[in-house]
Amino acid sequence: MTHFDLPTPDYVSRRRQLMQKMHDASVAVIPTALTKQRNSDVQYPFRGDSDFLYLTGFNEPEAVLVLIPGHPDGEQILFCRPRDPARETWEGRRAGLEGALSQCRVDRCYAIHDLNEQMPALLENRELLFYPMGQSSDFDARVMHWRNLAKGKTRQGIRYPQEVVDVGSLIHEMRLLKDAAELECMRAAVGISGSGHRHAMRQCRPGMMEYALCSEVEHVFRRLGSPSVAYPSIVGGGENACILHYIENNAELRDGDLVLIDAGAEVAGYAGDITRTFPVNGLFSPAQREIYEIVLAGQEAGIAAVRAGRPVSDYHDETVKVLVDGLCDLKILTGNRDALIEQGAYKAFYMHSTGHWLGLDVHDVGQYRRADNSSRPLEPGMVLTVEPGLYFAPANPSVPERWRGIGIRIEDDVVVTAGDPEILSRSVPKKIADIEALMASGPL
Numbered sequence: 001m002t003h004f005d006l007p008t009p010d011y012v013s014r015r016r017q018l019m020q021k022m023h024d025a026s027v028a029v030i031p032t033a034l035t036k037q038r039n040s041d042v043q044y045p046f047r048g049d050s051d052f053l054y055l056t057g058f059n060e061p062e063a064v065l066v067l068i069p070g071h072p073d074g075e076q077i078l079f080c081r082p083r084d085p086a087r088e089t090w091e092g093r094r095a096g097l098e099g100a101l102s103q104c105r106v107d108r109c110y111a112i113h114d115l116n117e118q119m120p121a122l123l124e125n126r127e128l129l130f131y132p133m134g135q136s137s138d139f140d141a142r143v144m145h146w147r148n149l150a151k152g153k154t155r156q157g158i159r160y161p162q163e164v165v166d167v168g169s170l171i172h173e174m175r176l177l178k179d180a181a182e183l184e185c186m187r188a189a190v191g192i193s194g195s196g197h198r199h200a201m202r203q204c205r206p207g208m209m210e211y212a213l214c215s216e217v218e219h220v221f222r223r224l225g226s227p228s229v230a231y232p233s234i235v236g237g238g239e240n241a242c243i244l245h246y247i248e249n250n251a252e253l254r255d256g257d258l259v260l261i262d263a264g265a266e267v268a269g270y271a272g273d274i275t276r277t278f279p280v281n282g283l284f285s286p287a288q289r290e291i292y293e294i295v296l297a298g299q300e301a302g303i304a305a306v307r308a309g310r311p312v313s314d315y316h317d318e319t320v321k322v323l324v325d326g327l328c329d330l331k332i333l334t335g336n337r338d339a340l341i342e343q344g345a346y347k348a349f350y351m352h353s354t355g356h357w358l359g360l361d362v363h364d365v366g367q368y369r370r371a372d373n374s375s376r377p378l379e380p381g382m383v384l385t386v387e388p389g390l391y392f393a394p395a396n397p398s399v400p401e402r403w404r405g406i407g408i409r410i411e412d413d414v415v416v417t418a419g420d421p422e423i424l425s426r427s428v429p430k431k432i433a434d435i436e437a438l439m440a441s442g443p444l
Contacts, residue, residue: 004188004225006268009181011057012105014174015076018055019069021170025159026128028067028167029119031139035061045228050360051132051171053269056104060095062112066122067130074107077122082111116142120149129161132168168365175359176366177381182359183415185270186383189226190413190424192265193272196220197428201435203443206255206280210235213259214249221265230271231362234262237280241407242391244352253280258288260409264362271362273385274425275411282439284432287402291390292432294326295408298388299430302354306386306414306421311375312368316354319388323350327390332399349392349399355385358413378416383424387411 022028032052036044048059056065056078066077083096101109110118123129123146131143150160178186196217203216214235221229236246237253241260253259257280264272277292279285284292302319324346327333332349333340340346357364364383370376389409392399410430415422429435 004267006188007181007184009057009179011055012076015055015065015067017174018167018170019067019075022067022069022130023128024069025126026069026130026165027123027126027161028065028130029143030055030065030067030132030167030171031136032058032061032063034136047228048269049135050269050365051168051175054171054175054360056106058095058100058104059269060100063100064112064115065106066119068122068126076106077108077110078104078106079110079112079115079118116146119143119146123147123150123161124153125159126161127159127163129164130167130170131164132166133164172365173367175364176357177379178359178383178415179381182270183381183383185268186272186359186413186415187424189230189265189267189270189272190274191272191427192221192224192226192267193230193263193274194425194428195224196263196265197261197274197276198438199444200261201276201278201429201438202441204253204259204278204280204282204439205443206253208253208280210237210240210249210251210253210259213253213261214263217261217263221263224265226265226267228266230264230266230273234260234275236260236407239394239405239407241277241409242393242405243407244391255281256285258284258406258408260407262409262411269360271358271360271364272425273358273362273411273413274428275387275389275409276428276430276435277408277410278435278439283436288406288408289432290330291392291403291406292408294323294330295388295390295410296430296432297326298322299386299410299412302386302388303412303414303421303423306378306384306416308378308380308416308418310378312378312384313375315384315386319354319386320346320350323388323390330403332403348396349390350388351391352387352389354388355411358383358385380416380418382416384414384416385411386414 033049038044046061063080080100097109199220200217214233232247235249237259238257240246260277262275298319301322302315305315305318324337357366391407392403394405413424
């Protein structure tokens with residue numbers, strides 16, 4: 001948790017809402033993430049499964065949530081690790097059964113080592129099993145074993161779940177529309193992210209290494225209360241910015257080059273995701289300005305299309321129109337705009353979409369298209385990124401030499417509202433004059 005006084009989501013209400021979407025005679029089994037081995041006896045830092053966190057807020061390993069609508073002994077059950085002073089001396093504090101019961105406000109809490117004993121009975125007389133099949137083959141096998149044990153009692157008149165349904169299909173539609181508590185968490189995450197980006201602009205200078213600038217960004221994240229980055233930070237100078245997921249961050253930042261930083265902090269599990277591209281020496285060259293202004297204009301057109309009721313595809317389409325017009329103005333592309341878009345000619349320089357959902361996952365869950373394959377309309381409470389770019393590989397002979405090696409992306413985090421979109425990352429400058437002014441103010 002951060003130093004921010006963030007509201008506590010109503011996890012009980014979320015679980016009830018999920019159960020209302022389930023069949024009356026059903027059961028949901030939702031495990032958290034597994035711990036992952038990094039090497040030898042070292043594990044990666046644990047981060048709970050996003051669906052599990054959304055429903056519980058409980059960020060300990062070895063935990064399983066079970067929801068049983070209408071069960072007389074309690075509908076909401078949590079299995080977790082009990083207190084163990086000896087293990088806690090080595091591995092850190094645990095909530096234990098009483099702590100988890102209080103924190104999560106479930107009806108019942110059992111020790112995780114009782115899971116195999118308890119689950120077969122909990123599946124009895126249930127017709128549907130909601131479960132995220134395929135995430136863990138080992139846990140899948142355990143679930144099927146419990147189901148088969150319940151099936152073995154059919155001659156005694158006991159029913160068992162004959163169908164397994166992906167519980168994620170229900171949870172993900174819930175997660176797509178952020179409530180007030182979630183939006184506050186995201187404002188905090190994006191606020192911290194923005195502070196890191198502004199700091200990097202002031203600290204950047206020719207001769208720095210990419211990893212040194214990366215450390216400046218992430219230092220601010222941690223200093224302001226973020227426990228983790230939301231994804232590996234991208235700090236790409238010069239032609240490295242043309243690699244979309246560049247994470248080596250080990251080259252020198254050269255005078256006259258641009259540097260692209262794509263980095264976001266995580267707060268209470270929610271991700272920030274901001275990209276800015278700026279000159280290493282603090283001043284855009286004429287060639288850099290030409291490309292940057294096209295990307296910025298495309299992003300502004302995309303943000304303007306983030307409106308409730310409009311298809312989610314609109315903001316990408318509006319962005320692409322501006323980018324293609326700009327490429328035609330520079331004679332990098334020639335021909336009719338609509339024809340060039342239909343042919344995908346721009347994809348040599350802009351090969352990704354204009355954004356994605358944002359939330360507990362940086363590429364958050366939720367469908368972009370409806371059952372009839374039409375683009376779903378935007379609704380208030382959705383959060384997405386708007387991140388156009390143009391990338392001119394240094395060896396691309398179809399691009400005049402003055403622009404080769406330039407890669408530019410501009411990304412903001414945007415909330416769909418009933419009116420104008422809320423730009424969560426508006427505190428980070430993106431106009432050329434504002435970037436140059438901030439960089440001219442010097443390091444902190």
